[in-house]
Amino acid sequence: MRVMAQMAMVMNLDKCIGCHTCSVTCKQAWTNRAGTEYVWFNNVETRPGLGYPRGYEDQDEWQGGWVLKKGRLRLRAGGRFTKLLQIFSNPKMPSIRDYYEPWTYDYDTLLNAPAQKSFPVARAYSLISGKPLNVSWSANWDDDLGGSREHAVKDPMLKGIEDKIRLEFEQTFMFYLPRICEHCLNPSCAASCPSGAIYKRSEDGIVLVDQDRCRGWRMCISGCPYKKVYFNHKTGKAEKCTFCYPRVEVGIPTVCAETCVGRLRYIGLVLYDADKVLEAASAAADTDLYEAQLGVLLDPDDPAVQREAERAGIPGDWMEAARRSPVKRLIMDYKVALPLHPEYRTMPMVWYIPPLSPVVDAIRDTGYDAEDRDNLFGAIDALRIPVEYLANLFTAGDVAPVERVLRTLAAMRSYMRDVNLGRDRREEIPAAVGMSGAEMEEMFRLLALAKYDDRYVIPTAHAEQAHALEELATDCPVGSFDAQLPAVFGEGSGRPVPVAVENFEMLRRRQEADSLENQLIGGQRKQGRVNLLNWDGVGLPEGLFPGPDASTHDTSKDGSR
Amino acid sequence: MTTLLWVIVPYVCLAVFVVGHVWRYRYDKFGWTTRSSQLYEDRLLRIGSPLFHFGMLGVVLGHVMGLLIPQSATDAIGLSPSAYHTIALVGGIPAGAATLAGLAILVYRRRATGPVFSATTVNDKAMYAVLGTVIALGIWNTVAGSLFHFGGEYHYRDGVSPWFRSIFYLQPEPDLMADAPLGFQLHAILAFVLFAMWPFTRLVHVFSAPVGYITRPYIVYRSRDERPDAATGTRAPQRGWERPELHKK
Ligand code: SF4
Ligand code: SF4
Numbered sequence: 001m002r003v004m005a006q007m008a009m010v011m012n013l014d015k016c017i018g019c020h021t022c023s024v025t026c027k028q029a030w031t032n033r034a035g036t037e038y039v040w041f042n043n044v045e046t047r048p049g050l051g052y053p054r055g056y057e058d059q060d061e062w063q064g065g066w067v068l069k070k071g072r073l074r075l076r077a078g079g080r081f082t083k084l085l086q087i088f089s090n091p092k093m094p095s096i097r098d099y100y101e102p103w104t105y106d107y108d109t110l111l112n113a114p115a116q117k118s119f120p121v122a123r124a125y126s127l128i129s130g131k132p133l134n135v136s137w138s139a140n141w142d143d144d145l146g147g148s149r150e151h152a153v154k155d156p157m158l159k160g161i162e163d164k165i166r167l168e169f170e171q172t173f174m175f176y177l178p179r180i181c182e183h184c185l186n187p188s189c190a191a192s193c194p195s196g197a198i199y200k201r202s203e204d205g206i207v208l209v210d211q212d213r214c215r216g217w218r219m220c221i222s223g224c225p226y227k228k229v230y231f232n233h234k235t236g237k238a239e240k241c242t243f244c245y246p247r248v249e250v251g252i253p254t255v256c257a258e259t260c261v262g263r264l265r266y267i268g269l270v271l272y273d274a275d276k277v278l279e280a281a282s283a284a285a286d287t288d289l290y291e292a293q294l295g296v297l298l299d300p301d302d303p304a305v306q307r308e309a310e311r312a313g314i315p316g317d318w319m320e321a322a323r324r325s326p327v328k329r330l331i332m333d334y335k336v337a338l339p340l341h342p343e344y345r346t347m348p349m350v351w352y353i354p355p356l357s358p359v360v361d362a363i364r365d366t367g368y369d370a371e372d373r374d375n376l377f378g379a380i381d382a383l384r385i386p387v388e389y390l391a392n393l394f395t396a397g398d399v400a401p402v403e404r405v406l407r408t409l410a411a412m413r414s415y416m417r418d419v420n421l422g423r424d425r426r427e428e429i430p431a432a433v434g435m436s437g438a439e440m441e442e443m444f445r446l447l448a449l450a451k452y453d454d455r456y457v458i459p460t461a462h463a464e465q466a467h468a469l470e471e472l473a474t475d476c477p478v479g480s481f482d483a484q485l486p487a488v489f490g491e492g493s494g495r496p497v498p499v500a501v502e503n504f505e506m507l508r509r510r511q512e513a514d515s516l517e518n519q520l521i522g523g524q525r526k527q528g529r530v531n532l533l534n535w536d537g538v539g540l541p542e543g544l545f546p547g548p549d550a551s552t553h554d555t556s557k558d559g560s561r
Numbered sequence: 562m563t564t565l566l567w568v569i570v571p572y573v574c575l576a577v578f579v580v581g582h583v584w585r586y587r588y589d590k591f592g593w594t595t596r597s598s599q600l601y602e603d604r605l606l607r608i609g610s611p612l613f614h615f616g617m618l619g620v621v622l623g624h625v626m627g628l629l630i631p632q633s634a635t636d637a638i639g640l641s642p643s644a645y646h647t648i649a650l651v652g653g654i655p656a657g658a659a660t661l662a663g664l665a666i667l668v669y670r671r672r673a674t675g676p677v678f679s680a681t682t683v684n685d686k687a688m689y690a691v692l693g694t695v696i697a698l699g700i701w702n703t704v705a706g707s708l709f710h711f712g713g714e715y716h717y718r719d720g721v722s723p724w725f726r727s728i729f730y731l732q733p734e735p736d737l738m739a740d741a742p743l744g745f746q747l748h749a750i751l752a753f754v755l756f757a758m759w760p761f762t763r764l765v766h767v768f769s770a771p772v773g774y775i776t777r778p779y780i781v782y783r784s785r786d787e788r789p790d791a792a793t794g795t796r797a798p799q800r801g802w803e804r805p806e807l808h809k810k
Contacts, residue, residue: 034805080775087771088614089599089607096600096676104807128601129675130810191779194771199781210783211801212590215769216597233680235801236596249785461785 002274003298003309005318006185006205006349007243007267007458008327009257010337011178012447013355014409015264018144018176020044022256022265026180029255030242035234037102037127040139041241042256044178048155048389049142051177053098056227057341058156063092064225065188065344066281073282073345075191075223083194083219092222093231100137102127128233145174157392173358173386177393180256181228181241182340182348183207185272185296186281189240192223198238203461204269205349206243214238225344249461257456266450268325268457269318270332270349271298271305281345286396289342296347297332300325321459326446327351334435334443336405338394353447354394354402356409358386371417373429376410408433416444566750567735571728574757581760582768591800595766601676605666613663619656620699623649628725632718642718650703657700664693675810688762691755698748706744715742721749 026042045051059065063077077083077092105122113120126133142151152158183200187207190198197213198220200206209220209229216236220229229240244254248267252258257265273296280292298305300322309319322328330337330353337351359379363370370376380387380403387406391399415429419441430440446454585593599606627649635645668689671677706715724737738746759765 032804033801034803035801037805075779084771084774088610089603091607093599093603095603102805104805106807106809125807125809127805127807128679130679130808131675187780190781193781194774195769196771196773196777196781199783202782202784204785212593214594215766215771216594217771218597218599231597231600232801233598233600234803235591236594237591237801 001298001305001308003271003305003312003314004202004205004274005314005322006270006272007183007248008205008270008331008349008351009180009254010266010327010330010351010353012262012264012266012353013175013177014353014357015262016044016176016178016355017262018044018046019261020140021259021261022178023139025259026241026254026256029244031230031239033232033234035232036230036239038096038099038139039230039232039239041228041230042178042180043139044176045140046143046145047175047177047393048148048152048158048172049145050151050154051179052139053094053227054137055098055154055156056094056225059225059344062094062222062225062227064223064227065346066186066191067345068282068284071282073278075188076225077192077222083192087194087217087219090218090222093218094221094227096128096233097137100139100141101129101133103133103135145172148172157389159392173361173389175355175357177340177352178256179226179228179340180254180350181207181224181243182226182346182350183241183243184349185274185277185293185347186345187224188344188346189220189224189229192219193217193238194219198229198240201245204245204248206245206248207240208242208245209238209240211235211237211239225341225346226348248458251458251460253456253458263450263455266326266330266446266455268327269322269459270325270328271300271309271314271322272296273298277347281347286343287398289345290339290395290398290401293339293342293347294332294335297328299332300328315459315462318459321457324457326450326455326457329443329446334408334439336408336443338401338405340394341396342394343396352394353409354390354405356406356413359383359406359410360413362386371414373411373414373432376414377407377432380406380410404433408435411435412440412444412447415440416448563735563739566746567724567738568728568733570750571733571753574753575728577757578759581757582765585760585765593765593769594763596680596763598671598674598677598680601680602670602674605670605674609663609666609670611663612659613667616656616659616661616663619652620660620696623653623656627718628722631722631726653703657696657703660696661700664696668693679808679810684762688755688758688764691751691758692764695748695751695755698744698751702742702744702748706742715745717741717745721745725749 023040023042023044027040030036030041031039040052043052051057056062056064059076065076066073067076068074075083078086103124103126106125107122109120110122124133124135125131142148145152183206185205187198187200190200190207193214194217195213195215197210197215199208199210201208214237216231216238218231218238220238220240221227221231223229224240229238231237232239244256247254247258253265253267257267276296280296281289283289283292300306300309300319306319314322327337331351336353338354339348339351341348356376359376360370362383363375363379368375387399387402388397390406391397391402395401411429411433415426415437417423418425425437427437430437435443632642632645636642640648671681671689702717706717720737720741724734724741727734727737738749741749755764
């Protein structure tokens with residue numbers, strides 16, 4: 001047994017209102033840069049729908065992930081030699097048309113138009129070619145089933161049930177699927193990278209791209225079946241969701257989770273047996289993969305696991321966090337969370353609680369009591385389409401686990417209604433899904449009421465473990481190009497001091513304080529420095545070039561610099 | 562003049578080549594990339610790029626054979642000069658043709674596809690010009706000189722090759738080169754110029770040919786603390802963090 005810790009997420013799809021706040025805040029934090037205009041580390045898709053990039057789930061076309069060939073696990077797009085032969089032109093790389101051509105509006109026209117009869121118009125221009133653009137696709141063009149007759153019918157997950165599904169509006173079910181990188185246990189992006197630049201952090205399992213080692217071969221982009229590695233077309237490097245590791249390292253949740261309006265995201269640790277991953281990913285049938293994936297996870301309360309974890313150097317507070325992990329409870333104890341597309345065999349670590357709402361809505365529409373257990377159970381049996389569709393997403397088409405989860409959620413719904421209305425508890429309801437009443441109530445608390453600290457149980461990274469947690473130059477394209485230059489080149493130039501546990505408190509103090517005279521991380525001072533990000537290129541902001549007094553200020557105050 | 566062209570220039574270029582790469586690797590790992598433009602356009606790239614690159618691999622192999630292996634060595638293994646010549650042409654002409662065709666497609670693509678053209682820097686253009694000229698001269702030398710004996714016969718294995726090797730023995734013999742035909746002279750001198758430009762262009766990606774991929778395990782694990790002096794933190798936006806800007810066309 002080789003115990004490793006993995007930072008994992010669970011999303012409760014019933015609560016997602018499709019507001020895209022997560023996508024927008026993530027974009028603001030990470031990908032609002034030139035070259036990443038089309039990059040959405042977090043995106044929210046309406047299902048049924050095509051997703052982003054268009055139809056990414058059709059692996060016959062995109063060849064992402066792993067397949068079992070003659071009992072052995074192989075990259076679907078071909079192994080090492082095939083990859084090297086294709087290195088000069090990756091045949092499976094999506095083009096910008098499969099994403100969308102990013103654009104902006106020519107707002108200048110609005111501001112500078114002379115007085116005229118008709119209103120001036122801000123036209124859309126492509127950010128790639130600079131030419132006027134007729135916007136006809138984007139990251140969520142089919143949001144809320146918009147244009148579903150044209151688009152949703154092409155959803156790869158409708159395969160096999162097309163004849164049953166009628167995308168006529170009144171009969172359609174719909175839910176939202178927020179997606180980030182899955183931080184897989186068996187990441188095919190990393191396996192596809194010829195340079196070995198994508199790695200899984202051994203402490204917390206976060207999968208990152210080392211920007212200094214990425215050479216732009218683009219194999220990860222086609223290798224990831226979830227299409228969650230993107231190509232920065234300005235820097236020529238691959239970028240992907242970082243699980244907001246600089247935040248997670250100091251114990252705060254990812255930006256998408258923090259800002260989630262529905263409060264539906266849970267973050268915590270799971271422990272797994274790294275020695276079993278390959279075997280589990282090689283399970284014979286696609287439908288065995290969900291169980292196999294559960295099988296690699298380890299119970300942190302098991303003394304044998306605890307012993308091994310200690311041997312593997314997992315610190316005590318991490319073990320404690322693993323025991324308290326909300327994610328572990330939803331995945332392993334209540335078994336209501338399912339992995340997205342286990343059949344890609346990457347062992348994804350963002351899990352989903354499938355939505356009961358299509359079922360509930362259907363009952364409500366018929367006028368029956370949508371919180372009655374029997375109605376709900378009956379509907380789960382009767383409503384084959386949503387269940388089969390969900391099974392295509394979460395269990396490689398096996399409806400049994402999806403049904404079990406939906407029944408559990410339905411049972412919770414009707415059991416808790418009695419509790420909330422002060423009626424007698426009907427213990428036969430939880431018993432029907434193999435739970436005790438107390439367990440069910442606990443699960444309800446976690447799903448419905450959990451506070452911030454219950455939803456996010458994130459142990460901080462260990463200073464003693466990681467030379468003060470200085471980040472690897474990883475996800476974000478931050479080079480050490482000018483790291484040697486002295487600080488006279490403006491704010492933060494010169495050798496920067498990385499954000500770390502030790503200076504996190506200092507950083508927070510600085511953020512919360514009013515005075516600009518505050519200390520920067522690393523003891524530099526803000527005065528006399530310029531944030532070039534805010535410079536519009538017009539004129540010379542004060543302090544762009546250090547005056548004589550600014551430099552004496554620097555040397556006298558900062559000594560070593 | 563002879564010394565300048567065939568001794569000083571080569572050594573300076575080689576020095577720049579070596580030191581330049583060390584410098585670039587040390588200070589600009591982030592810029593070390595193929596700068597692929599496949600995202601913008603892939604129909605032409607799918608034909609042009611493999612043609613060019615595989616052709617180029619053949620060309621490099623040919624140069625190793627012609628420049629580094631002395632004639633005495635091929636004679637010693639019983640390869641007659643005419644047999645060698647045939648091998649060189651049979652291998653060299655297709656490789657050269659593929660390279661040239663690939664390059665033509667790639668250059669056309671670069672010029673004709675708007676986004677690819679906007680992503681082309683001055684640095685790229687200069688590099689393509691030199692690279693293209695070197696390749697064209699090389700092919701001219703092969704076709705015109707060796708095949709049709711245009712302007713008299715020239716045995717580069719008696720002239721260019723020993724001169725090239727002499728540079729590395731640190732006993733340069735510039736006179737060998739001074740007598741070579743103009744085509745060869747230009748090809749050689751421009752090749753050295755290309756070497757000097759190399760570390761400062763996207764050509765550096767040649768040295769990241771990922772041969773280690775064959776043997777490494779598929780999944781790479783790395784600990785967080787492997788690069789203690791990695792540079793991030795509070796500072797001005799770095800390359801790659803520029804805001805998108807509209808450049809209307
Ligand atoms: S989901 Fe993330 S970790 Fe998994 S293969 Fe894709 S990019 Fe890699
Ligand atoms: S912020 Fe939350 S509720 Fe809104 S779309 Fe994202 S996951 Fe759904």
